[in-house]
Amino acid sequence: MKFKEFLKTKGAKGSIFMGIFYAVCMLGIFLPGYTAIPGNIDALPIAIINDDKGEYGAQIADSLTEQLPFKDIETDITNKEALKELEKNDLALVVHIPETFSADLQKGDVSSSIDFSINEASATAVSSSMQQIVMQLNEQLSAQFSQQTAQGILMNLHLPQEQAAKLAEQIENSYVGNIETINDVPDGMHNNMLPMFLTMALYVGAMIGAMQLVGALKANRGKATKTRLFVYMQLTAILIGILAGLVSTGMSFAINDLSGMDVFFQILGQQILIYWACFNFNAVVVLLIGEAGMILNIPILLIQTIANGATISREMMYLPYEWISHISPMYYSVQAYFSNIFGSISATPFILGLTTVGFVAMVINVLIVWMLHKPLPITVEK
Secondary structure (H helix, E strand, O other): OOHHHHHOOHHHHHHHHHHHHHHHHHHHHHHHHHOHHHHOHHHOOEEEEEOOOOHHHHHHHHHHHHHOOOOOEEOOOOHHHHHHHHHOOOOOEEEEEOOOHHHHHHHOOOOEOOEEEEEOOOOHHHHHHHHHHHHHHHHHHHHHHHHHHHHHHOOOOOOOHHHHHHHHHHHHOOEOOEEEEEOOOOOOHHHHOHHHHHHHHHHHHHHHHHHHHHHHHHHOEOOEOHHHHHHHHHHHHHHHHHHHHHHHHHHHHHHOOOOOHHHHHHHHHHHHHHHHHHHHHHHHHHHHHHHHHHHHHHHHHHHHHHHOOOOOOHHHOOHHHHHHHOOOHHHHHHHHHHHHHHOOOOOHHHHHHHHHHHHHHHHHHHHHHHHHOOOOOOOOOO
């Protein structure tokens, strides 16, 4: 056989096609999707709450509203309400100017502070960007108020050395930014990305499993009814979810900073649900167009790696990725993990979303098998 003849074989042609197709899909999906960082940072919602009864608070609030690069800034909200929205990731940053801010600044012997609250149990780009923005703000405010304090208290000349040193310290410490993080995530990228890695670990397996189990369903037609084979396929997917869930949960506890049997069983239960939902989600295309459906499932997977909200939040996504996030099992799984591993809010809405996606996909699969897959006569083995 010559090399030209080998290149004409089905396997060689398929490999060439997949090599080019995967490169085009990955770059065509990832590069445009990640241009949202930092370009769409201004789409994130934040809140600025001014409880200060003096003159400085209003000036700072107005200045921050004008200078910060955010289009959606809430001001008519209490600090308590804003912190609740921050816990749910409905806000990316909460800036709170306390009631005594101006009074503390004018006293000179007390440091004035502004509270900046950030939720670490959120998309990586959101929490890291908020940290950088707050650090820059604190540097600017510290320089601004140190200068104002200097103008206010250094009115006398020929001060004794001790008094001069005390005043210099007051100037330096006139403003202290108070950065508060809720839902702390342990140090290490493996912790930040755990919700995405747990989800992808079973999604990829479910995608391959969909092709293999649908193939088994088709190969065994005539040995059992379509209904029985479909039930067998679903039961096998659940069994795989249990086994893969036990392994993946055990590995995450061995590598990451996790503890507690309640957390173990929460992750295990969600892993089983993820596999079943993702299996049915991927099986829709495979049942419709056969093994070629695997080719279409690859770009669907790649889109969800951006649309799952682990790296960028839904507010930052371009419209195609945002649309996909509403029907993406990966999105609901990642958000549920942020809530039940690192967060302080209930994961129930996201678990319900994941269950709904899986159930709707299963119903579609039932209709496809019932309407498009013709039954074969049942042969009884002797």
